[in-house]
Amino acid sequence: MITPFPGYGLGLRKPHYADFLDGRVDVDFVEVISENFMVPGGRPRQILRDVRARHPVALHGVSMSIGSADGLDGAYLTRLRALVDEIEPLFVSDHLSWSRIEGFNSHDLLPLPYTNEALDLVCANIHRAQDALGRAMLIENPSSYVDFAPADMTEWQFLGAMCARTGCGLLLDVNNVFVSATNHGFDPIAYLDGVPHDRVRQIHLAGHSRGKELLIDTHDQPVPASVWDLYAHVIPRLGPVATMIERDDDIPPLSELLAELAKARRIGGQTLAHAA
Amino acid sequence: MSLLALQRDFRAWLVHDDEVAARHLGEAAGPGLRVYQNNYRAALIACLEESFARTRDWIGGEAFHDAVVAHIERVPPSSWTLDAYPRDFPATLAMLYPGDAEVTELAWIDLALGEAFVGPDVTALTMEDLSGIDWDEAILHFTPTLDLADLTTNATAIWSALADDEVPPSVEMLPETGAILVWRQGISAQFRAIDQYERQALLSARACLSFAELCDVMVIAWGEADGIARAGALLGQWVTDGLIIATH
Numbered sequence: 418m419i420t421p422f423p424g425y426g427l428g429l430r431k432p433h434y435a436d437f438l439d440g441r442v443d444v445d446f447v448e449v450i451s452e453n454f455m456v457p458g459g460r461p462r463q464i465l466r467d468v469r470a471r472h473p474v475a476l477h478g479v480s481m482s483i484g485s486a487d488g489l490d491g492a493y494l495t496r497l498r499a500l501v502d503e504i505e506p507l508f509v510s511d512h513l514s515w516s517r518i519e520g521f522n523s524h525d526l527l528p529l530p531y532t533n534e535a536l537d538l539v540c541a542n543i544h545r546a547q548d549a550l551g552r553a554m555l556i557e558n559p560s561s562y563v564d565f566a567p568a569d570m571t572e573w574q575f576l577g578a579m580c581a582r583t584g585c586g587l588l589l590d591v592n593n594v595f596v597s598a599t600n601h602g603f604d605p606i607a608y609l610d611g612v613p614h615d616r617v618r619q620i621h622l623a624g625h626s627r628g629k630e631l632l633i634d635t636h637d638q639p640v641p642a643s644v645w646d647l648y649a650h651v652i653p654r655l656g657p658v659a660t661m662i663e664r665d666d667d668i669p670p671l672s673e674l675l676a677e678l679a680k681a682r683r684i685g686g687q688t689l690a691h692a693a
Numbered sequence: 694m695s696l697l698a699l700q701r702d703f704r705a706w707l708v709h710d711d712e713v714a715a716r717h718l719g720e721a722a723g724p725g726l727r728v729y730q731n732n733y734r735a736a737l738i739a740c741l742e743e744s745f746a747r748t749r750d751w752i753g754g755e756a757f758h759d760a761v762v763a764h765i766e767r768v769p770p771s772s773w774t775l776d777a778y779p780r781d782f783p784a785t786l787a788m789l790y791p792g793d794a795e796v797t798e799l800a801w802i803d804l805a806l807g808e809a810f811v812g813p814d815v816t817a818l819t820m821e822d823l824s825g826i827d828w829d830e831a832i833l834h835f836t837p838t839l840d841l842a843d844l845t846t847n848a849t850a851i852w853s854a855l856a857d858d859e860v861p862p863s864v865e866m867l868p869e870t871g872a873i874l875v876w877r878q879g880i881s882a883q884f885r886a887i888d889q890y891e892r893q894a895l896l897s898a899r900a901c902l903s904f905a906e907l908c909d910v911m912v913i914a915w916g917e918a919d920g921i922a923r924a925g926a927l928l929g930q931w932v933t934d935g936l937i938i939a940t941h
Contacts, residue, residue: 452774458814460880480773486697493773518700522770523707524778525732527700535696562725563718565699600725630724 419553419586419618422446422507423657425678425685426475428664433671434464440471443675446507448661451478455496465504475508475619475659476500477588480522483542483556484515484529494549501550507659508619510555510588511546513539513576530565531575536582543583555618556580557588560596560625560634572597573611580616587612590621590663591647592640596632609651617655622648622681623663637666640677645684652685660685707733708769737765737778744779744807748786748800750855760789776811779804795864798848798873802884805840805875809882812838817878817935826940831904833931834939838877841895845870849886878935885934890914894927904928904940 424445429437436442447468454465468474480493501509514526529535547553558576570578576587589612598605622645624638640662652658662677694702694717705714707730715726741761742749749757764785770778783800790796815836847865854861872892875884887895898907904924912920931937 455774456776456811459809459811459877461811462814463880482773484696486695486700490773515700517773518697518704520771521704521708522773523704523729523733524736524770524775525729527703527729530696530699532696538696562728563722564725565719565722628728631728633728 418584419508419555421618421657422473422659424473424659425682426472426659426661427671427674427678428477428661429468430664430668432668433674436671437468437471438464442472442671444472444678446473446475446659446661448475448477448663451476451497451500451509452480455500469504473507474504475510475661476504476506477557478509478511479526480516480524481511481546482516482522483511483513483546484527484535484539485517485542486515486538487519489542489545489549490517491549494546498550501552508555508586508588509550509552510557510619512557512559513572513579514559526559528559528561528563528565531568531570531572533569536570536575536578539579540582543579543585547583547585553584553586555586555588557590557621558593558597558612560590560593560600560632562600562631562633564601571603571608571611573608577611577613580613585616586618587616588619588621589617589651590623591651592621592623592625592636592644592663593634595644595647596625596634600631605647606650609647610654614651614654615656617658620648620652620655620658620660621663622660622677635666636663639669639673640680645680648681649684658685703729706730734765736775737761737770740775740778741782745782745800745803747852747855748796748803751799751851751861752790752796760786763789776807779807793864794866795846795848795851798842798844798846799852801842802848802852802873802875805842805873806882806884809838809840809875809877812836812877815938818932818937818940820929820932823932823940829903829905831940832901833898833904833907833928833937834941835895835899835931835936836876836938838875838882839899839936840875841892842873843870844873844886849873849884852884876934876936883934890923891927894924 426444426446426448429447429449454461512526515529516523516527594605594608622640623636624640626633626635660681662674664674702714702717705711706726738761764782767785768781783797783804786800787797845867847862851861869889871889872887873884874887894907908921908924911924915923
């Protein structure tokens with residue numbers, strides 16, 4: 418069981434390193450991209466140690482490739498375990514997607530078909546990862562641009578079955594729900610009502626862009642009204658949960674992200690005191 | 694279709710633009726597949742542009758982009774970390790620029806500095822640490838971030854000028870092949886050009902020749918007084934640079 422943490426946080430990005438190292442940023446936790454710090458040493462590891470001394474840290478990965486048909490990369494798990502042991506993070510998360518197959522790594526979060534075969538495979542990989550890391554993980558719902566048919570279940574049914582079989586928790590990315598719902602024509606409210614609420618431990622809020630034919634999960638925009646509306650819908654249905662603003666491109670001054678985080682606090686209404 | 698077959702088809706689309714494989718993924722998948730292929734290529738292009746900034750400055754943005762496209766065709770990424778993807782790029786440049794040695798040497802400096810930046814943390818010895826050492830037995834151990842490559846041109850001077858936003862010098866071939874030394878001191882990645890005799894001394898010392906044996910080699914090459922003086926000077930330079938981490 419993953420202990421809930423009802424706080425509000427931001428992702429640690431290079432333009433804001435100095436702010437976080439000065440220790441004066443009003444956040445309850447910081448999320449970092451695990452792979453950026455899975456290096457032998459040098460400045461990146463020192464920055465992470467310094468930030469960790471000031472804030473709880475969540476490790477968010479992009480390279481585990483939990484949906485690879487040929488299994489997980491043992492060397493990757495060993496590196497991640499070393500980082501987990503040093504940082505003692507709030508959460509360790511990655512995505513319901515795949516990146517690697519037979520020695521090729523796309524470095525992108527590629528979509529899975531929601532079939533029974535894929536569910537068996539994903540659950541086996543999550544079991545292996547959780548054994549290697551010595552803890553339960555959070556798995557994030559992806560944004561996707563291809564919807565494979567035929568499927569045996571919806572994405573939210575897949576997530577529910579995955580949580581039940583592996584004991585993992587969910588990182589619910591509300592923007593990803595909106596992007597995929599728009600691209601594939603499903604009801605985002607049905608999705609948010611359908612995920613196992615008791616398994617959600619973290620929420621991502623982000624923005625997206627409109628491509629020629631599809632919405633693209635670019636994380637280069639403020640959180641739009643459509644995503645705030647979905648957040649307001651789902652947050653009363655959840656228990657204590659950590660919420661963060663995720664911005665990866667066209668990164669604005671920290672004050673703008675803190676303003677968005679303040680809005681999340683107003684809508685979410687949770688405080689760290691609720692954890693007690 | 695099995696999950697493995699689906700993932701093989703997806704890879705074929707991303708890497709080889711394989712339209713037949715793409716059709717296996719669904720008749721309506723086209724727009725989405727183009728998004729994924731764009732993301733795939735954009736991530737690799739951004740990775741190489743960030744890793745080889747001075748090389749890009751030197752050959753120009755258009756030529757660099759052509760080289761990146763050729764490299765992505767030639768070497769699909771394999772590691773879990775994008776940090777590994779730049780490692781084969783100097784070899785691609787060597788194929789594309791066979792008569793321009795400075796291009797490959799600039800790329801090697803860019804690459805080695807990036808690798809040293811995130812290399813293992815160690816504590817280097819200082820001059821004060823050298824007192825009381827039995828120099829007859831001492832073997833020098835070097836920082837694991839130390840890397841070495843042959844240098845045939847004035848690429849180090851070109852790199853420095855580009856980094857300082859100054860007009861770079863014209864390419865010159867060195868009178869004799871030297872070497873480039875790259876390492877990290879504290880949190881700062883460093884490099885300097887070295888001559889053949891320092892290169893040979895470094896290679897010998899890294900091969901666990903004792904410092905006394907290194908002095909013997911230098912004496913044979915340079916005579917008693919000059920050989921010992923040169924060995925002492927090299928040791929002083931290496932300690933000042935933060936290259937030595939142990940002497941046992």
